[in-house]
Amino acid sequence: MASHRKPRKPLTLALATPGTRSAIGLTSAALATVTLLSETASAAPAQPAAQPSIADVQRQVDQLNHDAEVATMKYDQAQQNTEAQRKKADALLAQLASGASKLNETRRTLGQYAAAQYRTGGLGKTAQFFLATDPQQYFDQSHLMNRASGKEQQVLADYETQQAQAAKQRGTAAKTLQSLTDSQQQLAADKETVQKKLTQAQNLLNSLNAQQKARLAALQKQKEEQARQEAERLAAAQRQKQQQQQQAQGSGSSSGSGSSSGSGSSSGGSYAAKAAQAIAFAKAQLGKPYVWGATGPNSYDCSGLTQAAWSAAGVSLPRTTWDQVNAGQRVSISDLQPGDLVFYYSDISHVAMYIGNGQMIQAPHTGAVIDIQPVTEMPIYGATRPA
Numbered sequence: 001m002a003s004h005r006k007p008r009k010p011l012t013l014a015l016a017t018p019g020t021r022s023a024i025g026l027t028s029a030a031l032a033t034v035t036l037l038s039e040t041a042s043a044a045p046a047q048p049a050a051q052p053s054i055a056d057v058q059r060q061v062d063q064l065n066h067d068a069e070v071a072t073m074k075y076d077q078a079q080q081n082t083e084a085q086r087k088k089a090d091a092l093l094a095q096l097a098s099g100a101s102k103l104n105e106t107r108r109t110l111g112q113y114a115a116a117q118y119r120t121g122g123l124g125k126t127a128q129f130f131l132a133t134d135p136q137q138y139f140d141q142s143h144l145m146n147r148a149s150g151k152e153q154q155v156l157a158d159y160e161t162q163q164a165q166a167a168k169q170r171g172t173a174a175k176t177l178q179s180l181t182d183s184q185q186q187l188a189a190d191k192e193t194v195q196k197k198l199t200q201a202q203n204l205l206n207s208l209n210a211q212q213k214a215r216l217a218a219l220q221k222q223k224e225e226q227a228r229q230e231a232e233r234l235a236a237a238q239r240q241k242q243q244q245q246q247q248a249q250g251s252g253s254s255s256g257s258g259s260s261s262g263s264g265s266s267s268g269g270s271y272a273a274k275a276a277q278a279i280a281f282a283k284a285q286l287g288k289p290y291v292w293g294a295t296g297p298n299s300y301d302c303s304g305l306t307q308a309a310w311s312a313a314g315v316s317l318p319r320t321t322w323d324q325v326n327a328g329q330r331v332s333i334s335d336l337q338p339g340d341l342v343f344y345y346s347d348i349s350h351v352a353m354y355i356g357n358g359q360m361i362q363a364p365h366t367g368a369v370i371d372i373q374p375v376t377e378m379p380i381y382g383a384t385r386p387a
Contacts, residue, residue, distance in 0.1 A: 054212060054215045054216050054219055055219065057204060057208065057212070057216060058216060058219055058220065060201075060204055061201050061204055061205060064197050064198070064200050064201035064204070065197075065198075065201055065365045065366070066345065066349060066350075067197045068194050068197035068198050068201070068292065068365070068366065069292075069301075069302070069349045069350055069365060070347060070349045071190055071193040071194040071197060072190075072194055072292040072293060072301055073303070073320045073321055073322060073349055074186075074190045074193075075187065075190035075191055075194055075292065075293050076293060076301070076303065076304075076319050076320050077319070077320050077322070078183055078186040078187040078190050079187055079293065079319075080319045080320070081183045081186075082180065082183040082184055082187055085176060085179045085180040085183050086180055088176050089176045089177050089180050095169055100166065107159065191293075194292050194293075198292075198366050202367075224373075224374070224377070227373070227374040227376050227377040228374045230374065230376040231358030231359065231374030231375050231376045231377075232358055234333070234334075234358050234375065234376060235356075235357050235358035237334060238334060238335075238336065238358075241334060241335075270387075271337070271339065271385070271387055272337075272338075272339075274310075274313040274314065274315060274339065274387050275313070275337065275338050275339020275340075275387075276338070276339070277312055277313035277314075278309040278310045278312060278313040278315070278339050278353065278386075279309070279338055279339060279353065279355050279361070280312075281308065281309045281312035281313070282305060282306075282309040282353055282355075282361045282370075283355075283361065285300065285305060285308075285309075285363075285370045286361070286369075286370050286371065286372070287369050287370060287371075288300065288369060288370050289368075289369050289370075290302075290363045290364055290365055290366055290367075290368050290369065290370065291366070292366060295307065295308060295319075296308045300363045300370065301363055302321065302350050302351050302352065302362060302363045302364075303319060303320055303321045303324055303351050304319075304363070305353075305361075305362070305363040305370060306324060306341055306351050306352070306353055307319060307324070309353060310386050310387070313387070315386050315387045317386060321343060321348050321349060321350065321351045322348055324341060324343075324351060324384065324386075325341075325343050325348050325351075325381075325382065325384055326384070327384065327386055328341070328384040328385045328386040328387065329384065329385045330382060330383070330384055330385075331383050331384065331385050332383070333380060333382075333383060336354045336375070336383055337354070337356075337385070338354060338355050338356040339353065339354065339385070339386070339387075340353070340354045340383050340384065340385050340386075341353060341354075341383060341384045341385075341386060342354050342360055342375055342380060342382075342383045343380070343381040343382055343383065343384070344378040344379060344380055344381055345378065345379055345381060346379075346381060348381050350362075350378060352373075352375070354375055354383070355372065358374055358375055358376070359372050359373065359374060359375060360372070360373060360374075360375040360377075
């Protein structure tokens with residue numbers, strides 16, 4: 001916002017004696033007044049802060065949305081880790097409960113032996129074990145096991161084994177619960193980062209007036225048209241390459257061209273059929289909102305959509321873009337086939353599904369819905385064929 005310096009009031013100097021002013025006092029006051037007025041008059045008017053151009057606003061919004069998507073992938077990863085740690089902790093706690101039940105049963109049996117020995121007037125081996133200050137030290141005395149009866153010996157051995165197992169399980173469970181806590185804290189931190197970036201982007205858009213918003217929309221439309229033209233060129237190049245490969249195969253040309261085309265048709269019937277199922281699922285989600293961290297059925301983030309679509313075709317994909325990019329065969333952009341996953345940006349923070357003819361289907365970003373766009377809409381990192 002522009003800042004304006006307020007004119008300062010002239011200063012007058014009053015002497016200590018009421019109703020009198022000395023010549024020195026008047027001269028000082030006059031000089032001070034003249035100096036201050038001179039400074040105010042000569043001061044250059046404050047310049048308004050430079051406003052960012054619409055192109056700058058577009059770049060900032062795009063960058064904030066991109067940052068939010070990176071944070072979303074971190075959130076998805078933390079969420080996946082949290083779920084895995086929770087399942088592991090639950091399993092360990094179940095084992096501990098089962099082990100504690102067995103340990104208590106063995107302890108009851110030992111108690112019965114000790115009580116019987118006490119009633120017979122002697123302090124038997126089992127009773128000595130229960131009264132020992134350090135039962136473990138008592139276990140270490142090999143002569144106890146050697147002299148114990150066969151049945152008591154087995155019960156004591158079982159108790160010692162169960163104690164050791166319980167101690168080990170408690171240690172593992174404690175580490176797992178700590179890992180779960182760490183994952184939950186990371187989850188909360190990533191969630192906060194996503195929300196912060198999205199809020200910044202929304203605040204930036206809200207700061208625009210109607211004219212600026214119209215110019216921003218026109219700029220976005222221009223970018224979309226450029227992406228559409230580039231996608232059409234890519235689709236035309238793909239069609240030409242396929243025709244050349246088909247001609248080469250028909251005339252018995254080199255096995256090199258045949259294998260390049262064959263990878264598409266060889267994954268052939270099977271891949272095409274699965275890809276069709278995945279694409280059909282994705283298209284059925286058109287218009288549903290993008291929600292970061294969502295995996296359906298009412299909303300999705302980018303990797304949540306591709307994961308769910310290929311799951312409908314019977315293919316299991318990991319949760320994040322960083323893992324999905326390695327879940328299959330890497331393919332060049334010129335060899336894209338419907339169903340292939342296309343990854344964007346150098347940090348692999350976005351993914352979409354190629355549906356042919358230079359187009360892809362995606363869950364774009366917060367505030368948008370699942371839609372179909374040119375595959376060249378964003379900087380492409382690479383592509384993967386999931387099955």
